[in-house]
Amino acid sequence: MSEPAHMNPARSFQGLILTLQRYWAEQGCLILQPYDMEMGAGTFHPATTLRALGPKSWRAAYVQPSRRPKDGRYGENPNRLQHYYQFQVILKPNPPNLQELYLGSLKAIGIDTALHDIRFVEDDWESPTLGAWGLGWECWCDGMEVSQFTYFQQVAGFECSPVAGELTYGLERLAMYLQGVESIYDLNFNGLEGVEKVTYGDVFLQAEQEYSRHNFEHADTEMLFRHFRDAEAACRKYLEAGEPEADANDQRHLMALPAYDQCIKASHMFNLLDARGVISVTERQSYILRVRELAKACGAAWLKTEGGGVAA
Amino acid sequence: MPDLLLELFSEEIPARMQRRAAEDLRKLVTDALVERGFLYEGAKAFATPRRLALHVAGLPVKGQDVCEERKGPRVGSPDAAIQGFLKGAGLASIDQAKIESDPKKGEFYVAVIEKPGRSTPDVLAEILPGIVKNFPWPKSMRWGAASREPGSLRWVRPLHSIVCTFGPETEDPEVVRFDVDGIGSGDVTKGHRFLAPGEIRVKRFDDYAPALERAKVVIDTDRRKDMILHDAKDLAFAQGLELVEDEGLLEEVAGLVEWPVVLMGSFDEAFLDIPPEVIRTTIRANQKCFVLRDPNTGKLANKFLLTSNLIASDGGKTIVGGNERVVRARLSDANFFWKTDQQVKLEERLEKLKSIVFHEKLGTQYERVERIAALAKELALIVGADPELAERAARLAKADLVTEMVGEFPELQGLMGRYYATLQGEHTSVAAAIEEHYKPLGPSDRVPTDPVSIAVALADKIDTLVGFWAIDEKPTGSKDPYALRRAALGVIRLVLENNLRLKLYDVAKQSLGILTAQGHAGEGDPEKAELILLDLVQEFFFDRLKVSLRDRGIRHDLIDATVGTAAHSLWDDLLMIVRRVEALGRFLDTEDGKNLLAGYRRAANILRIEEKKDGWAYNEAPDLQIVNDQGQIEEKALAVVLDGAKREAAAVEAEDFEGAMRALSRLRQPVDAFFDKVTVNAEDPALRANRLRLLNSIREATRTVADFSRIEG
Incomplete structure (x- = not known):
């Protein structure tokens, strides 16, 4: 059965997403949906951050809307957005042929390796807020970075055992290349033509303009500072409440996930405050450190749950 | 004599680590062999993005036989002693021992133990796993299912297979069998990831290198570099252009390909309005491409050269198209920065420096600029510069740090300031000083000669040195995070090469005065200040001076003899110290x-x-x-x-x-x-x-x- 032309990943943004989902589903990944919270990158999704910890095998793929308030350009820059999509794949432990699987995904979306120059260029990844790092590459296609490829070594301050392989595709950039357009806003979203055609700009341009105003000029900083403190306190509170009694038979932690939500929230509040320019250089470090402490505590709690490998 | 072939095949090794890793591999293996008495005729190591390879030629088939004599008990000793001797020496009966006599001891037994030399493959199989496991990568990682267990193998990126063969030219070599964390050695490798992905069975280095070459892998980095340089020059020449050579880039690019294919792309001529350094930096840093110039005018051309890793089925058209897209986007960004930066005058940017902390204990960049300006004005009188110009240049020297362009490409600091200063009509010396005040950056960097540049360059460095001395953040051992040794050497070169008469102690004292007046680095207790300044000038600067004179071949004892006599008024005058040393x-x-x-x-x-x-x-x-x-x-x-x-x-x-x-x-x-x-x-x-x-x-x-x-x- 051949697919309708408007589903072609080289013509349709959503076609690209659907093709990647199908490909990774075929490779045995769970296809999850985006996490329902604001976050800076797909890595923050508990399906990556927390699932990367502990001994259990895990394979998942999902799209994650990512918010980087500082990257907003009022819709005027053809390459930068404060809200964009990442396609995230995590395989734990990484299979030995992960590079081949990745190249297979490029083939699936129409990148022919007989025509295109694919390269793995050193790029070590580190997330100070998550206390995480890994080694890997930027994957280049004809001189353009189209994905990040990382072997997680540490997350939330804990050694990954086993190591997970993480792939992140910058969907808009990849689609721009496949569709041959020079501006994100010109991307064909649904692959249709004429009156039925919907562009990325139709869907998101207004949002980019409005959120840029919000992020840079109007976001209520007093409220954001308060929310940061609240999220930090709530995270600690839930972690404490979920901690098992010292003498209980069941030593599992009972609330790692709700606590981690508050860590995600604190991180996003910090990003908004940073975009508003109200955090000085010296304070910046201390905020990052505070989020990292939450992430570490959540990671420690997760390792005491069933998902983290403790027997029920 | 037989040869060893070793190949460690992995996922892509960072370009910057390849050469060193090949060298480490050669040294580790040959040292281990020599240590065990195995001499060899020659050894050469190679690296590509996906493999380290080693060829050791002229090894012996086995180690030297060793004959050892062991003295035993006297003839006629109790049976227990005889039995113990036989057991220890590995003899079956006492008949196998010979009898020697000694005038003092009489007759006693001697066992002659012949130890045949061990076969070279056995020794290799023993040496190599340890070398692989403990390889000195600057950064290494764990991976895959094996990483469930603590202590699993670490490599720079996942290691996939090992080839290890040993044998003479005339016979089929044998595979040296060993196992590293589940990866067994063999005689099978792979060719180019896309052009020849199949498996290749290899015998020895003599067929390994050509087989890989047929499989589109050039194992020798220097050969890949030569190929790139040669093709790049040819392509440039064909267009009447000249390659802007860049050794660092060439080395890096050669580490990103197994089979280099150089292709030419172009960009819109309108982008040539952007300063050439910006174009070059953009294209180099982001795209790892070379730029070209017109040999007649020396100006950049609207062309670039990329090095791909593929013989593409369309002759490279798609690859060039893709790279041109990215270059276009990058140059559009650069052009945008270039244009928007010009809309704000440098002095209007100073306000922004107030929010950038230079160092917690030394205040903001703004305060730093104030200090440098005050000191530069004073120094101008000494070095013969116009004090107003020196102060102006110092005031604007750091303003480009908050431009978009320098935000994107920090390595363009100074240079962009010069461009923007020139565009806003600053005096030529002011514009030049903005760029040159960072100089000299190293022993081979040029020393500024314009008095305004000298004044600001000295003020910048002395302020930094005095500041970090005042807050006791001095370099220790190999740690010099603020590059203070380089700053001191810069001061020395500025003074000596411009024949400047400068009383270093007095200038440093002025500098410290300016710093403490801002409320930094304590209350300005004169006794403490004296100690800080003497330590900076007598200990640190004189030490740096010695190092720098020694590098110029001047006897260090003469320097010690001269520097040590601090009795007169010229003691802190670097130029005079050097003159005295010479006399x-x-x-x-x-x-x-x-x-x-x-x-x-x-x-x-x-x-x-x-x-x-x-x-x-x-x-x-x-x-x-x-x-x-x-x-x-x-x-x-x-x-x-x-x-x-x-x-x-x-x-x-x-x-x-x-x-x-x-x-x-x-x-x-x-x-x-x-x-x-x-x-x-x-x-x-x-x-x-x-x-x-x-x-x-x-x-x-x-x-x-x-x-x-x-x-x-």
Whole structure:
């Protein structure tokens, strides 16, 4: 059965997403949906951050809307957005042929390796807020970075055992290349033509303009500072409440996930405050450190749950 | 003689690590072999993005046989002793031992144990796993299911397979079998990831290299570099252009491909309005591409060269198209920065520096600029620059740090400031100083010569040094996070190469005054300040000066001898120290110099012995009355000359170092004569003491020029 032309990943943004989902589903990944919270990158999704910890095998793929308030350009820059999509794949432990699987995904979306120059260029990844790092590459296609490829070594301050392989595709950039357009806003979203055609700009341009105003000029900083403190306190509170009694038979932690939500929230509040320019250089470090402490505590709690490998 | 072939095949190794890793592999394997007595004829290692390979030629088939004799018990010893001896020596019966006799001990048994040399493959199989497991990668990782267990193999990126064969040319070599964390060695490798992905069975290096070449892998980095350079020059030449060579980029690019294919792309000519350094930096940093210039005008062309890893089925059209897209986007960004940056004057940017912390204890960049401007204005008078211009340049020197362009490409700091300053109509010297105040960045970097640049460059470096000294953040051992050694060396080069007269202590004191006036680095306690400044100038700067003079081939003992005499007003004048060192060197090469040094040493030795014996120092001036009444003629002559030696001090003060040396040379003859004829240790204690004081005067007289005790040889 051949697919309708408007589903072609080289013509349709959503076609690209659907093709990647199908490909990774075929490779045995769970296809999850985006996490329902604001976050800076797909890595923050508990399906990556927390699932990367502990001994259990895990394979998942999902799209994650990512918010980087500082990257907003009022819709005027053809390459930068404060809200964009990442396609995230995590395989734990990484299979030995992960590079081949990745190249297979490029083939699936129409990148022919007989025509295109694919390269793995050193790029070590580190997330100070998550206390995480890994080694890997930027994957280049004809001189353009189209994905990040990382072997997680540490997350939330804990050694990954086993190591997970993480792939992140910058969907808009990849689609721009496949569709041959020079501006994100010109991307064909649904692959249709004429009156039925919907562009990325139709869907998101207004949002980019409005959120840029919000992020840079109007976001209520007093409220954001308060929310940061609240999220930090709530995270600690839930972690404490979920901690098992010292003498209980069941030593599992009972609330790692709700606590981690508050860590995600604190991180996003910090990003908004940073975009508003109200955090000085010296304070910046201390905020990052505070989020990292939450992430570490959540990671420690997760390792005491069933998902983290403790027997029920 | 047989050869070893070893290949470690992995996922992509960072370009910057490849050369070093190949070298480490060669050294580790050959050292381990030599340590076990296996000598070889030659060894060469190779690296590509996906493999490290090693060829060791001319190894022996096996190690040397060793014959060992072991002494046993006497003939006729108890059975238990005999049995123990047999067991220890590995003999079946006592008949296998020979009997030797010794006049003292009598007859005793000796076992002759023959140890055949171990086969080379066995030894290799023993050595190699450890080398792989403990390979010194700058950064390494764990991966896959094996990483469930602690202590699993670490490699720079996942290691997939190992080829290891050993054998002579004429026969089929054998696979050296070993296992590293589940990866077994074999004789199968793979070719180019896309052009020849199939498996290749290899025998030895002689067929390995050509087989890989057929599979589109060039294992030798230098050959890949040559191919890239050659093709790049050809392509440029065909367009009437010239390659802008870049060794660092070439090395990196050669580490990103197994089969280099150079292709040419172009960009819109309109982008050539952007400064060429920006174009080059953008294209180099982001795209790892070379730029080209017109050989007639020297100007950049709207072309670039990329190095792909593919013989593409469409001749590279798609690859070029893709790269052009990215270059276009990057240059659009750069152009946007270039245009928007020009809309804000540099002085209007200073406000923004208030929110950038330079160092927690040294305030913001804005405060730093204030300090540098104040100091540059003072220094202008010393270096002969217009104080207003120096202050202006210093004030604008850091403004480009908050431009979009420098935010994107920090390596363009200074240069962008110069461009923007020129565009807003600043004086040429001001614009130049904005770029040049960072210089010299290293021993090979150019030293600015424009007085305005010199003033700002000195102010920038001295402020940094004094600041970090004041908050006690000095370099220790290999740690120098603020590049303070480089800053000090920069000051030294600025002073010496521009023949500047600068009293370093006084300038540093001014600098510290400006810093404390801002409320940083304590209350400005004068005693503490004195200690800080002396430590900076006497310990650190003089030390750096020694290093820098030593690098220029000047005897370090002469520097020590000169720097050590801090008695006069020129002590902290770097240029004068160097002049004195040079004059002293010339003097010591003369006969007078050599003899005076010998005389000095004799005087110093006698004094040391006698002063120790007597328990006090003969520091007072000699009593001329005693000399005249009781002294010998040579002693009188010496006293007269020594009295006249005050001229040296005057000459040194007048910076007439040759004159000072001439004055010193007049001492030589009387000193020689004194030691020839006069007995220092006279019977008369008063006469003896006075003669010792006379010797002390020799010591004092030389000290005005240099501390002769520190001269070696």
